[in-house]
Amino acid sequence: MPECEVCGRRIDKANRVSIDGIVLETCNNCSTLGKVLRRKKKNVKIRRHVPLPKIKVEEAKPKEINPDFSKILREKREQMKMMQKDVAIKLNLPLSLIKRAESGFRPEDSVLDRLEKFYGISLFEEEN
Numbered sequence: 543m544p545e546c547e548v549c550g551r552r553i554d555k556a557n558r559v560s561i562d563g564i565v566l567e568t569c570n571n572c573s574t575l576g577k578v579l580r581r582k583k584k585n586v587k588i589r590r591h592v593p594l595p596k597i598k599v600e601e602a603k604p605k606e607i608n609p610d611f612s613k614i615l616r617e618k619r620e621q622m623k624m625m626q627k628d629v630a631i632k633l634n635l636p637l638s639l640i641k642r643a644e645s646g647f648r649p650e651d652s653v654l655d656r657l658e659k660f661y662g663i664s665l666f667e668e669e670n
């Protein structure tokens with residue numbers, strides 16, 4: 543049985559108390575004289591599995607693009623007597639994107655939207 547290092551009382555469970563900077567094992571009564579030191583706790587980390595809110599990814603259905611869109615883009619541009627780089631500047635798009643679009647690479651819908659508006663055309667097939 544440990545004894546209280548302050549009053550000498552026998553104690554079941556000693557409190558580690560810092561009194562004036564000296565760490566003593568004390569009874570509960572004497573522990574009020576100083577600062578009770580926390581017993582070393584095992585480093586148990588509570589891991590809470592907080593599920594992250596699932597972000598709904600709304601998959602926009604890719605619209606059916608006119609298979610001739612690249613040809614349309616080129617023709618429209620030529621009608622307007624513009625260079626690819628002029629269109630790129632006007633629409634604030636990279637020139638490479640205009641080039642690619644005119645050579646058959648489908649750009650993003652947002653880009654297509656801008657091209658449609660710019661040329662006043664529709665590049666998408668109408669839904670039935």
Ligand SMILES: [Zn+2]
Pocket residue numbers: 546547548549550551568569570571572573
């Ligand atoms: Zn005591």
